[in-house]
Amino acid sequence: MRYSGWQVLAQGLTGNRGWHPAWRSPDPRPDYDIVLIGGGGHGLATAFYLAKEHGLTNVAVLEKGYLGGGNVGRNTTIVRANYMLPGNSEFYSHSLKLWEKLSGELNYNVMHSQRGIINLFHSDGQRDAYARRGNAMINQGDDAILLDREGVRQILPYLNFDQTRFPIYGGLWHKRGGTARHDAVAWGYARGADRRGVDLIQNCEVTGIDIEAGRVRGVQTTRGAIRVKKVGIVVAGRSSQVAAMAGLRLPIESHILQAFVTEGLKPAIDHVVTYGMGHFYISQSDKGGLVFGGDLDFYASYAARGNLPMAEHVMEAGMTLMPMIGKAKLLRSWGGIMDMSPDGSPIIDKTGIEGLYLNCGWCYGGFKAVPGSGYSFAHLIAQDRPHAPAARFRLDRFATGHGLMDEEGTGSQHNLH
Ligand SMILES: Cc1cc2nc3c(=O)[nH]c(=O)nc-3n(C[C@H](O)[C@H](O)[C@H](O)COP(=O)(O)OP(=O)(O)OC[C@H]3O[C@@H](n4cnc5c(N)ncnc54)[C@H](O)[C@@H]3O)c2cc1C
Numbered sequence: 235m236r237y238s239g240w241q242v243l244a245q246g247l248t249g250n251r252g253w254h255p256a257w258r259s260p261d262p263r264p265d266y267d268i269v270l271i272g273g274g275g276h277g278l279a280t281a282f283y284l285a286k287e288h289g290l291t292n293v294a295v296l297e298k299g300y301l302g303g304g305n306v307g308r309n310t311t312i313v314r315a316n317y318m319l320p321g322n323s324e325f326y327s328h329s330l331k332l333w334e335k336l337s338g339e340l341n342y343n344v345m346h347s348q349r350g351i352i353n354l355f356h357s358d359g360q361r362d363a364y365a366r367r368g369n370a371m372i373n374q375g376d377d378a379i380l381l382d383r384e385g386v387r388q389i390l391p392y393l394n395f396d397q398t399r400f401p402i403y404g405g406l407w408h409k410r411g412g413t414a415r416h417d418a419v420a421w422g423y424a425r426g427a428d429r430r431g432v433d434l435i436q437n438c439e440v441t442g443i444d445i446e447a448g449r450v451r452g453v454q455t456t457r458g459a460i461r462v463k464k465v466g467i468v469v470a471g472r473s474s475q476v477a478a479m480a481g482l483r484l485p486i487e488s489h490i491l492q493a494f495v496t497e498g499l500k501p502a503i504d505h506v507v508t509y510g511m512g513h514f515y516i517s518q519s520d521k522g523g524l525v526f527g528g529d530l531d532f533y534a535s536y537a538a539r540g541n542l543p544m545a546e547h548v549m550e551a552g553m554t555l556m557p558m559i560g561k562a563k564l565l566r567s568w569g570g571i572m573d574m575s576p577d578g579s580p581i582i583d584k585t586g587i588e589g590l591y592l593n594c595g596w597c598y599g600g601f602k603a604v605p606g607s608g609y610s611f612a613h614l615i616a617q618d619r620p621h622a623p624a625a626r627f628r629l630d631r632f633a634t635g636h637g638l639m640d641e642e643g644t645g646s647q648h649n650l651h
Contacts, residue, residue, distance in 0.1 A: 257428035265461035266294045271440045272469035273297025275306035278423035279608020285430035288616035293432045298439035302420030308570035310493050310527045313602040314411035318370040321626030321639045327374045328623040329606025342422030344414050351411035351506040356400040364406040379407040400511035443480040449588035466591045471571025473594035485632040487648040490531040490569040492540035496562035498522030512551030532649045540569040578651025579639035583629040
């Protein structure tokens with residue numbers, strides 16, 4: 235069924251009896267050409283582009299829980315292309331272009347809202363860094379405007395400009411940045427892949443990867459064994475655990491990132507705002523909730539919930555920047571397991587095992603990457619060669635030291651990126 239305004243009208247007039255589930259629930263078949271482990275944003279997008287761009291539909295996505303129950307449904311929904319380093323720059327630029335036509339391409343409203351992002355800076359040094367970043371964005375063909383303090387005040391008058399600890403010097407404005415509805419992205423890709431014949435199999439945990447003579451032969455799952463020619467590991471925070479099933483030790487640490495949402499309020503914050511010193515970012519959802527987050531919980535963990543000291547740290551940063559949010563009641567908070575790489579940049583690559591492909595290391599920033607990552611990973615799996623915008627996301631950079639992309643300049647410490 236094609237979704238449209240007319241369809242809503244027609245269904246409304248006929249008792250809404252014609253709607254169908256957005257995807258099937260098939261049982262796993264004994265063999266597939268391609269299996270993707272992980273039904274998050276990246277796995278579902280990869281399945282969609284394998285089918286759409288490469289005509290490969292003998293494909294299954296195996297998800298241990300339910301589709302979209304991982305980080306794709308837990309993030310703060312920020313979508314941007316404001317990276318600086320070669321490698322990241324062209325990749326996120328490509329991803330943002332895919333976002334801009336995504337609702338039409340999926341026939342599913344992902345509520346992509348280009349409301350603009352303003353990254354605040356609070357010192358001369360930070361201004362220089364953002365000026366440089368803005369120039370890199372413009373060189374890449376994206377947009378960036380450097381605002382001084384008065385420029386920021388005109389757009390975000392509710393900020394506390396008088397704070398003495400980290401005074402606001404200005405901001406880098408990325409107008410094409412914004413937000414999207416995270417669940418809708420998972421659901422839209424799931425529906426699009428299912429319509430093209432991909433099997434989406436929920437409650438199916440991969441427990442082993444079968445390898446013979448250096449190549450993948452199949453996977454073991456809680457719903458039986460599956461023979462398969464190619465396997466893509468796309469499991470975000472569980473990457474090290476699943477890769478270990480194939481005998482691989484990844485340069486990934488898993489850390490928790492929390493997010494917070496308040497009760498619904500009248501429109502107050504109509505941009506995404508990031509606080510460059512306190513590490514705090516905020517936007518307002520279409521339902522009116524203030525959605526915000528901050529730093530990682532700094533210790534490694536697989537528990538998808540956060541700790542209270544970090545909750546306090548995030549609230550303090552928010553209150554410093556915009557004291558008025560102290561009046562809002564916090565509704566919910568939650569955590570997701572982040573796949574942190576040593577240089578803060580991702581991996582989309584083959585492994586040393588034939589037929590086994592890897593997609594991980596998205597750190598804080600994998601939601602905005604979903605379209606680009608799915609597109610590039612599908613290209614790699616289908617054609618056995620890297621897709622140009624993702625060609626620098628090589629696994630061996632951590633062994634050779636060549637091509638590291640330390641966007642934040644924090645050195646090789648997973649929890650600081
Ligand atoms: C609080 C928070 C805020 C964030 N904010 C942003 C943001 O504003 N902007 C941004 O760009 N990014 C953000 N991110 C990061 C982004 O959400 C992630 O990088 C991205 O979603 C990870 O990719 P994914 O969607 O494929 O992961 P997931 O949705 O986690 O998908 C991985 C899936 O693999 C499944 N799985 C794991 N092991 C197995 C197994 N053995 N067998 C089968 N299935 C398995 C899991 O159940 C899971 O569903 C945020 C993340 C969090 C947690």
